Amino acid sequence: MSKKITEVTEELVLPILAKMNLELVDIEFVKEGKNWYLKVFIDSEKGIDIEDCGNVSEQLSEKLDETDPISYPYFLEVSSPGVERPLKKPEDVQKAIGKQVHIKTYEPINNEKIFEGKLIQFDGERLIVEVLIKTRKKQVEIPYNKVASARLAVTFH
Structure with missing residues (x-):
């Protein structure tokens, strides 16, 4: 797969977020200890709750399984960027x-x-x-x- 994992993930998650009226804040693919983590940070005007994160995680996980951009084990985390939200754009x-x-x-x-x-x-x-x-x-x-x-x-x- 020639595209970076974060780019592929962005292409997969944007339509999911658009349907749910949520915005993508950031995507990170990082190694912590011996484990890899695909971290997707989402937000909205009204904020994010655990249900939003769960719904996005479930749908994105299905799409990632279909396209299989990561050939080794990793953990998918979908969360809010928190109070110290990065200002990327x-x-x-x-x-x-x-x-x-x-x-x-x-x-x-x-x-x-x-x-x-x-x-x-x-x-x-x-x-x-x-x-x-x-x-x-x-x-x-x-x-x-x-x-x-x-x-x-x-x-x-």
Whole structure:
């Protein structure tokens, strides 16, 4: 099979999610210890419950059995991305405006590579994040093409 396992899984799961009005957040195929895991993270506007995960898992498992893209044993996990949801696509970043985010960059911006604060603006090219430096709020502009990873951040007050 020439396509990557995650790409094949995405092709199989998207129609299932569309019927259920759910969205695909991410797919990972990872080895943990001696076991392989195919992890599918799903979400929706109303959130995800165990029943949603079970339904998607059951339907996807059938499709994976039919196409058989993985020739060795693995575990399929379907779950919510959790409160620290990754922001993989520009649409994800757009939806996060006004929320707390955690951003890592490929290269330093103002001598920093990690930024945590409130996402103020995103225009597709750059993010404006309001960070707290000691007791002062400061806005940092981060070019989108310099973002290595981004996720929602949980804050405790």
